Amino acid sequence: MGERQLLSTRLSTLVSTVEEFDRLAAEVLPELLDRATGHARRFLRETGQWADDISHEKLALRWGYELLERFLVSGRTEVPCRPFFLLDSIIAKYFSQPEPLCYHKDLLSPLGRFLEGMTSRAVVSRDALMALFYHLYGFSQGQVVRILGLGTVESQRVYKNFERWRQTGWQRAVSESGVSEMELRQIEEDKHRQPERLKAEADRLIRLVQTHYRRSEPEHFPCLTHQKWADLFEQDYDFDYRVWHLAMCRDCLVDVYELRQDELIDIQSPQIDLRLRPLQKGGIVSLFWTQQGGGNGHPGGQSAQRLSRTSA
Amino acid sequence: MDIQEDSQLSAYRERLLEALRHPSRQAREDPGLLQVFVNHECIGTLDCSHADPTLVFASHERPIQTIEIRTEAGLLVGSFCAQDVGAKAVRFPVGRHAIEMSVHTRLDGGIIRMKYQAAKGWRHRLHSAVASFMGGLPGLDQREHAWTRALAVTQVVLALAVLFLVADRVADLAKSQATVVQVSPISIPSNTSQAISSEALALQEQKLVRLMQAQEAALKTLQTQQEEIVQVSRTVEAVAKAQQQLRSNLLTVQQRGADSKGVTPSKLNNLLLAELRNAAAERKQMHQQIQELTAGKEALSSALVALETRNRVLEQNRPPQQSAGPKLASGPDPEKPAVAKATEGAPPSPTAPAQVAEAPRANLSQPFTFWVSFQDGTSEASIEQLIQEIHGRKGQVSAGWYNVEVTLPQPQPPDGFMESLRKAKIVKAVTTSRNIPPGQ
Ligand SMILES: [Zn+2]
Numbered sequence: 001m002g003e004r005q006l007l008s009t010r011l012s013t014l015v016s017t018v019e020e021f022d023r024l025a026a027e028v029l030p031e032l033l034d035r036a037t038g039h040a041r042r043f044l045r046e047t048g049q050w051a052d053d054i055s056h057e058k059l060a061l062r063w064g065y066e067l068l069e070r071f072l073v074s075g076r077t078e079v080p081c082r083p084f085f086l087l088d089s090i091i092a093k094y095f096s097q098p099e100p101l102c103y104h105k106d107l108l109s110p111l112g113r114f115l116e117g118m119t120s121r122a123v124v125s126r127d128a129l130m131a132l133f134y135h136l137y138g139f140s141q142g143q144v145v146r147i148l149g150l151g152t153v154e155s156q157r158v159y160k161n162f163e164r165w166r167q168t169g170w171q172r173a174v175s176e177s178g179v180s181e182m183e184l185r186q187i188e189e190d191k192h193r194q195p196e197r198l199k200a201e202a203d204r205l206i207r208l209v210q211t212h213y214r215r216s217e218p219e220h221f222p223c224l225t226h227q228k229w230a231d232l233f234e235q236d237y238d239f240d241y242r243v244w245h246l247a248m249c250r251d252c253l254v255d256v257y258e259l260r261q262d263e264l265i266d267i268q269s270p271q272i273d274l275r276l277r278p279l280q281k282g283g284i285v286s287l288f289w290t291q292q293g294g295g296n297g298h299p300g301g302q303s304a305q306r307l308s309r310t311s312a
Numbered sequence: 313m314d315i316q317e318d319s320q321l322s323a324y325r326e327r328l329l330e331a332l333r334h335p336s337r338q339a340r341e342d343p344g345l346l347q348v349f350v351n352h353e354c355i356g357t358l359d360c361s362h363a364d365p366t367l368v369f370a371s372h373e374r375p376i377q378t379i380e381i382r383t384e385a386g387l388l389v390g391s392f393c394a395q396d397v398g399a400k401a402v403r404f405p406v407g408r409h410a411i412e413m414s415v416h417t418r419l420d421g422g423i424i425r426m427k428y429q430a431a432k433g434w435r436h437r438l439h440s441a442v443a444s445f446m447g448g449l450p451g452l453d454q455r456e457h458a459w460t461r462a463l464a465v466t467q468v469v470l471a472l473a474v475l476f477l478v479a480d481r482v483a484d485l486a487k488s489q490a491t492v493v494q495v496s497p498i499s500i501p502s503n504t505s506q507a508i509s510s511e512a513l514a515l516q517e518q519k520l521v522r523l524m525q526a527q528e529a530a531l532k533t534l535q536t537q538q539e540e541i542v543q544v545s546r547t548v549e550a551v552a553k554a555q556q557q558l559r560s561n562l563l564t565v566q567q568r569g570a571d572s573k574g575v576t577p578s579k580l581n582n583l584l585l586a587e588l589r590n591a592a593a594e595r596k597q598m599h600q601q602i603q604e605l606t607a608g609k610e611a612l613s614s615a616l617v618a619l620e621t622r623n624r625v626l627e628q629n630r631p632p633q634q635s636a637g638p639k640l641a642s643g644p645d646p647e648k649p650a651v652a653k654a655t656e657g658a659p660p661s662p663t664a665p666a667q668v669a670e671a672p673r674a675n676l677s678q679p680f681t682f683w684v685s686f687q688d689g690t691s692e693a694s695i696e697q698l699i700q701e702i703h704g705r706k707g708q709v710s711a712g713w714y715n716v717e718v719t720l721p722q723p724q725p726p727d728g729f730m731e732s733l734r735k736a737k738i739v740k741a742v743t744t745s746r747n748i749p750p751g752q
Binding site for chain 2: 026029030033052053054057058061062065068069070072073074077078089090093097121123124125126127128151157160161164168169172175176178180236237240244
């Protein structure tokens with residue numbers, strides 16, 4: 001008790017240098033995380049989005065973590081400051097936005113958390129954004145480049161994005177979203193046993209998640225009409241827009257695919273084809289062999305199982 | 313929750329803590345493309361593979377609350393949370409490199425300027441070496457000998473690259489243990505900081521007599537205008553540079569087209585188009601910058617007019633016999649003096665310090681309350697600014713009427729003050745009805 005009080009006093013006192021801020025933050029990181037998590041929990045409670053179970057606790061923890069990460073970086077620009085007050089003010093500001101969290105009770109399942117975790121990561125990471133094309137539709141980097149009609153420089157970046165994602169990005173995103181290895185295996189099992197049911201469920205959840213996170217795009221990035229998409233590809237501009245919007249909007253992706261069908265004859269139309277693990281090096285080759293052997297001609301369950309084993 | 317769930321949860325908590333402890337924020341290599349988020353929306357990127365990339369962003373309606381800079385992997389390398397309105401300069405380290413950012417936040421928007429500064433590594437040293445080497449080659453015709461030059465450069469580059477690579481690796485190895493990075497608010501050179509000068513002025517305002525204050529403010533306005541002019545000329549320079557770059561890019565593209573037989577006219581055309589598009593985007597950015605500066609200048613000149621008016625009024629109210637220089641009010645003087653009576657038609661007199669009247673002390677002042685209404689469409693910010701200018705204290709607001717209290721020096725009647733206030737562009741009407749808001 002006394003120790004706790006002492007800590008709280010220390011965090012409420014003025015920190016005057018960056019070094020002091022870093023040292024104190026490192027010392028009391030667990031307490032800071034608990035405080036941030038407490039704020040997230042209270043927000044969920046007050047907005048009627050709370051239940052006493054592990055998935056809600058995990059959600060609160062994850063948001064506490066994300067907010068604390070921002071505090072640790074932005075606090076360094078705020079010295080001299082009182083750490084507790086600064087943390088509280090950053091969190092209060094975040095929660096005062098309209099719909100700050102992507103909350104839906106259906107998203108609390110392992111599959112929901114996986115999809116929400118990937119998509120929320122895609123908002124802040126271009127690697128994750130590119131990887132969405134693979135995780136949701138099974139497109140390889142080469143196919144992504146062709147569907148998006150990217151130029152040489154952008155294509156090279158896509159390959160780098162996939163590479164970084166494979167090496168570290170995926171692991172980090174999964175770990176942060178709180179989906180355990182056991183849960184991943186469970187989803188894979190479901191996918192193997194009831195592919196259609198899982199696909200329908202994923203389709204429904206992806207729509208929920210994408211609708212929420214598309215709001216974080218600038219206002220001048222809305223869904224385009226068929227004609228506007230056609231112009232954009234014909235006149236060959238706005239790569240960023242294509243990448244961002246098409247990764248976050250399935251309807252537009254299908255629209256663009258149909259528009260460019262003649263050039264994409266060997267690529268199947270964007271269907272939900274969930275992949276839980278990142279695309280491995282030479283993954284498409286092994287995918288090809290699996291397909292040949294599997295005989296269903298659809299890069300679905302079997303191939304994903306096979307790929308996932310190589311990456312586990 | 314059962315025990316199993318509890319342990320699952322605490323394992324998750326541990327993982328998150330571990331991620332916070334080791335964010336691998338010390339990426340030493342070129343960070344590639346940095347994404348910039350304002351209020352959690354991605355508003356643009358900084359391509360660090362280019363030389364000195366910059367980004368300017370202006371928000372015209374919404375205040376800037378948060379700014380985040382992330383690598384393509386999503387790593388948070390810079391985060392800024394605006395705590396109040398004003399200007400601030402921040403420096404974020406990105407591995408060995410850094411981002412310098414200045415933020416100006418207002419109630420109704422703001423401006424961000426961001427610049428990535430690569431650490432001067434072997435590439436830079438190599439570049440300088442090559443440049444000086446090339447500078448020493450006499451009589452090379454730029455166009456005709458492009459290939460000769462390229463060959464020469466290649467040879468020098470190869471030779472120097474080996475040397476520098478070796479040297480750099482050794483140096484990096486030595487440094488790799490000490491890459492803990494630090495953020496610190498950068499010290500701002502006085503000639504570029506509006507924030508600091510206005511803060512300093514605010515402090516002085518409390519101590520100086522009112523005429524001195526008006527003069528200081530006018531001086532500040534002039535300074536700011538000078539700064540703006542310097543900034544405009546910098547922008548113009550940048551535009552010129554961009555144009556030059558465009559020309560040289562076009563030349564390069566043409567050169568490439570001429571030199572390689574494999575390039576079809578349509579490919580060449582595409583390349584040219586891409587270059588043109590880049591240039592257009594750059595020009596758009598410049599244009600935006602110039603617009604911002606123009607708007608800023610407009611605001612400044614109207615502020616200057618207001619100051620001049622006030623100065624004139626003050627001059628006219630000067631008691632004829634007093635002739636001390638501007639003095640510091642002795643002791644703490646929380647009462648801010650306000651504009652007093654204005655005499656119609658009196659010519660404005662130049663304000664030489666030797667003739668300046670000594671301001672009345674706070675104990676000679678009287679509070680004066682009045683109601684003021686503003687022209688339709690006047691923004692809250694302009695209203696706040698005006699009230700600040702007259703050192704008023706805002707009371708209740710009712711049906712478009714603002715109740716304001718100012719401190720007028722005795723024994724000046726408030727008529728002159730009211731008269732000068734009525735002349736302000738945004739003011740619709742002023743009245744002294746005390747208790748009931750007029751028009752009710
Ligand atoms: Zn769309």
